[in-house]
Amino acid sequence: MLEQSKAARRRFYNGNFHNRYFCGDGIDIGGRPDPFSQYIGVFPLVKSVKIWDLEDGDAQFMRGCEDETYDFVVSSHCLEHMCNVEEALFNWIRIIKKGGYLIITVPDEDMYEQQQWPSVCNPDHKWTFTIYKQKSWSQKSINILDLLKRFAEMVEIEKVEKISEFYNHNVKHKDQTFHVNIESAIEFILRKKSESVEIEVQKKREYIELKAAKSFSSQFSEAFNKISKLSKKNAKYVVYGYGSMGQVIDKLLGEQVVAFVDKKGIFNDSTILKRENIYMPDAIKDMLYDYVIISVLGREEEIAEELIKTYGVKKEKIITFEI
16 A cells, blocks of 8 residues: 555665666556655656556556656556566566666565465455565465566666565564555666667567467467367356457357357347347346356456456356466
8 A cells, every 4th residue: 555655755765766766757657546756856856757557558568668768667566467477577678768777566475465375465466476485385476586587688686675664574464565654565676788788678579479479379278178178068158258269169169158248249138148249248147147258368357356246247157267
């Protein structure tokens, strides 16, 4: 809660933030509702700060943001929400100028999640972070040092620090960040190398794209096999989404699919269902089905939560492919 403000107070007493890190034009990734821009006057060498949040696009890709645009990137507790942390960090490095800085904070898994996964404090967290461990309790743990090694050709590590301002290690299973003074995070600061790194950047871009393509191909194959198994059940399905995956489901499950729903749907009357119609999500309340399949890739958790809270779908009746 208000992690950017807590960090600003702590950073005020470190001259490097005034004279080196926060200088020129910056971008605050995931800035709302506590943007860094409110502290422009506190750090006088800052000229401007753009806030980048959900309405601007996916922070994993930073589409529309040109290479080497900003003097610094600041991001507080956003990286843990990315589906692909490595790709996100690559793009954050991409958009800063040579010699510019990234100032990033993420939750420390032992102080924040405290061996509870999925995260009880914030269910949207997709990863946990530690500076370095040989083995973590978290199946989604990322070692910061291992992550940063992959960018050794592009950046220099200025600092990696565990932040535990006013944190009480004797208090268990409580989100202490709700307190106005408490931080429980890892802060790391990177400097983009000044020498020419175009070749390294291109190599890294190609590596990430290839890695993502291989990963998606493998996961899509797993999803295909799962759909095939569903066809052997004596069950009726409603499918959320009619993109490429939805169409695959349509082909494999055939008449077992009773309807498709999507926010782009135009039909709301579900008294007589037609498979060729795409219905609005609200129509699902009146449909007869055994399961709801979410076919929209990358938004499974968000859609599942909406189906449960808004449309009354039971959690055990939701099928995802975890792609």
